[in-house]
Amino acid sequence: MPTVMSSSTGLPAAREATPPCSAWTRLRDWQRDGARLAFVYSRSLGGLMQTGHGRLAQLGEQALTLETAGSRLLILLAGASYETGPQLFFTPNLLGRYQVDGVAVRLANHDWLFLSAETMPPHAALPA
Secondary structure (H helix, E strand, C coil): CCCCCCCCCCCCCCCCCCCCHHHHHHHHHHHHHCCCEEEEEECCCCCCEEEEEEEEEEECCCEEEEEECCEEEEEECCCCEEEEEEEEEECCCCCCEEEEEEEEEECCCCCEEEEECCCCCHHHCCCC
């Protein structure tokens, strides 16, 4: 069954109506190339964190659609702020950390989306 999550636009819009050029260019390139992206979607109040892989099916100033295996993730971008560059992640046991380059999107409702075309570093996963 498809899973759809979206951000609320009930909060006031952020100062920037469109993403900064570097973030927008990277997102458009990924969409055009059909790049397989890793993503993290985190709700601001906790309780939900979704991770996985997908492709940018639709991309516009107001929304994007990320197609994953068997589902679609709809993200409303109105009032979002963008950041390009590495983000810090931790290993599952929290003893190690690593950086992943990509685009972070802070949504108007304070949810967070991170997209990256990089592969996971070998030390990010613990041996079985």
